[in-house]
Amino acid sequence: MSYRQRLSLLFFIDSFIVLTSIFFSRYLLSADLNVITLPLVVSSITLFLSHHAFSFVYKLYKKAWEHASIGELLFIIKAITFSIITVACIQQITVQDIYFRLLTVTWMLHMLLIGGSRFCWRLLRNTYINKTVIKKRTLIVGAGSAGTMVARQLIKNNESELVPVGFIDDNVKIHHLDILGIPVMGGVGQIESAVKRLNIDNIIIAIPSLSKKDLNHIFQACTKTKAKTQTLPKLEDLVSGKLSVSHFMDVQVEDLLGRDPIDLDIESISGYITDKVVLVTGAGGSIGSEICRQVTNFTPKKLILLGHGENSIYSIEMELKDLSGSTSIEFITEIADIQDVKKMMSIMNKYRPDVVYHAAAHKHVPLMERNPEEAFKNNVIGTMNVAIAASQSNVDTFVMISTDKAVNPTSVMGATKRMAEMIIQDMDKNSDTKFVAVRFGNVLGSRGSVIPRFKQQIVKGGPVSVTHPDMIRYFMTIPEASRLVIQAGALARGGEIFVLDMGEPVKIVDLAKNLIKLSGNTLEDIGIEFTGMRPGEKLFEELLNSDEINEKQVYPKIYIGKTSDLYMEEIKEMISTYTTLDKENLRAQLLNLANNNVIPIPKKLISIV
Template identity: 65%
Template sequence: MSYRLRLLLLMAVDSFIVLFSIFISYWLLNSTGSIIFSIITISSISLFISHHVYAHLFKLYKKVWAYASIQELSAIFKAVSFSILTVGIIQLIIVQQIYIRTLIVTWILHILLIGASRFSWRIYRDLKININPNKKRTLIIGAGDGGLFVARQLISSEKSELDPVGFIDDDFSKLNLEILGRPVLGQVKDLARIVDEKKIKHIIIAIPSLKKFELNNIFAIASKTKAKTQIMPSVEDIISGKVHVNEIRDVQVEDLLGRDPVELDIEAISDKLTEKTVLVTGAGGSIGSEICRQVCRFHPKQIILLGHGENSIYDIEMELKNTYSNIHIEPEIADVQDKERMKMVMEKYRPDVVYHAAAHKHVPLMERNPHEAVKNNVTGTRNVATAAHEANVKVFVMVSTDKAVNPTSVMGATKRIAEMIIQHMDKISKTRFVAVRFGNVLGSRGSVIPLFKKQILAGGPVTVTHPHMIRYFMTIPEASRLVLQAGALAKGGEIFVLDMGEPVKIIDLAKNLIRLSGFSEEEIKIEFTGIRPGEKLFEELLGKDEVHDEQIYPQIYRGKTPPVNINVIIDLINRCPSLQVDELRQEVLDIAHFRVDELHYVG
């Protein structure tokens, strides 16, 4: 129906209601008929004109009445009340008398008939939606603002496939009450029983402020039912603009980390990055690209995307240019192993801050290719750090790993040696050099989550190395935030570590991912393959001699690892090409563990 036709229809209906209301009022209250004709004429014309004036003023003809609510009812009340008040004033002026009883009856009839004519659209629409037998019976966890919003959206949406039949909430005062006509059926502990009794096919967790451990507990109960479980976005995602509040999504494995995400000191980071020149090595990788996204939120003057893979650098360049058109973005295809190229790039841009994320990180691959691990992780780090020192960079932040603590792998050992280089550079340079240790990063390239997803997609089995294998986990955005926060906190020489909560069993991660993918452990089997070369059953974030007990920022600790004689590391770099695989592997581990004769603590 066109707007003009709709407008004419509503005005015609309103005109009939106006005339009907006033005539019926006079007929009911003035049975003698002695004053009806003159007063009715004046009152009818006055009410007719004033109603349409106020109807336009309060936009009664522009409302979408299929979605009418309290706001629309308020507009009707105001329009009718002002119309009746206007008629009373006109009566007083023309006939020197206000027929109060008649106007009150007219007001009542007017309100009721106008309201009925409008809300009948809403009633028709709700009936049409609610009689759909194909909708899935849905239970909403959370009877607060989030649950109310979700329920209202589902009830009012014709396209929704979900029918909310009730709520669950641990607030005892809400039990047995109704919200939008749907009862609060019980508490979270009653979830399995309610799902079975009410034949629930779908569960929505609608508590945006839910803590991670609370979500974990709810999901553990929900996963034992056959209902599909989804979740409202977190408050953090809503505030940051990543998602809208009504974007219900599947529960993801990242949601089930046993702690809340690290927050940023926005003011401190802004001071370091806003209108500054920032260079990111490994900018095309999963961590490096997310660092670039996070940096751009603080509006640097320019950001240099340095990486060896042209396709990945091109992808992040295009993404950032589409999102941040006001930031100068420069891609540089370069290898950190090329010392002269690193100097050239640093001299060209003279960055204020460098985030060094370029590294080889795959443990079994580096175990078989130790020469490449040394060239990229050790030599590459020295090249970038030296170039940053010579270019007078203010802050240099290196991305390290928890595998650098008491390393048993070539990858972990080369990252530990890279940390030693950073600590040495901090002692001889005006640049503030720091390192940041991560646990395992969920969803990063080469991590366990993408592997598990591929295996589940292929029908299984999901391969886990050992039933007791445990790891610390963090998300890619969290890892990147920690890098930025470390740069803001840097005084020089520190190794920053995130308090990552309790470690997670890899087998539990696999089971959760299987359930989140809609399968059972009977459908997707789990197989144990044995610990791979270089792997440990558990990881550490700080060695015994490295621990500072106090947090320097919420959820962030500072390590105190001693620097070493840089000559030993330079000698390793020089002799690396001539060493055999086993010789190089052993020497790298010896240096990382301070087991070389000429290796000694400095100062």
């Protein structure tokens, strides 16, 4: 119905009620309408005019009555009351008398008929018109202020495809009660039974302040059902007004790590980044580009984006310029290969950076097994080139990105990263530059990680390929990894290997199951196929060697590993001879050197980081 049609209909209904109500009131009081007096006619006309005048003042014809509440009822009361008072004044002026009984009955009829017409409008809309729309039955987890707000929004919003039919809340005091006419079915443990009893299609987790650990607990209960699970936006997005409670979001796999991200020490980070020159190698990669985004928040004087791929460097440059807006940050791009020592020296001498984040590396385990010489050139020789150039240019802080695969490495990639750690730890002993490494586990969503691969397989209809049913990994998000790198620079004293408390390791098969569920499919639809472990892989990763373990945190959720033995003479010897070795001999020597005199870490100590 158009606005004009709606206005005309409401105007006609009100006009009929107003013009006839005063006569009907007379009939109710005296049961006699044979004599229609002039004061009665004047009163009826006055009532007609005054009612529409006050209706205009209080915008009664502009209200969306299908969403009416107490506020709209008050406007009706005011319009009717003031129009009756106007008639009383006219009666006093014209006949020096006020027909109190007549006007009282008229007021009551107006309230009943005009208010009732609006209620019928809403009832008709909700009960009959909207019955043609098939809505999804929705279970709301959380019956607090956010949950009730969601329910109220869904009830009022006739265009929503969701209809709330039940609450879940762990507060036993409200179990089996009704909120907004919706029953509270029980706690999280009753989600599966509630979904079956109420024939639920959708589940909304309506607890914005929920920790990741609690969210994971609730989500795992939801995975036992076939209902689609969504959640509210983050609390900061609700508070800032960026999103409303009606913007439901699919649960992301990053939300299920069971660990809340670390908080940054803003003051200490600003002290070594703000108004400084910062250089990032591998700036176009997953970690490097996110480091650039995070660094931009601290307004460096210059940010140098160094990378080998022109397209990725161009993309991050354009993104950062849009992100920084009108700030005075100067973004500089350098297309260069870290294996080119002269180029590294030239760039460092040209810009004289204060801080270097070294994120450039070859990291794909199976590919590096087949190309050990490339892994050695990039991860070992390239790191040495950048580190020497940084030292000679008097860089203040050098932070290298490492991996948990560098601990007791069984792969070429892990071995070369362990050797890179040795290089920067040795450099720290002979340089004024503070050299540190940051070691973390798998990064969700990074290039080459399992998440994009799993998603591609799910889109194609499956199956999802998992190497081994018992394989576990530590996981973190790209922003988390980048924040750790930046915080490590503020904590650096020189020579440390920083490690994030990554919580409990995650089974890869469980990760695959969660992704299948989050995509709206079932395990039966997609399936999981076990393909066997690939060359260089381990069933589980450690984060520290046994001789590196230091149980004390230097910052919430951040540990420092103790310095272990360094084998620089052997590394230098390998640099001079690696071109004479075939792939198998090179791989064997890399693993032998990286694992020299290293005692496997006891499993009971894995949980400290």
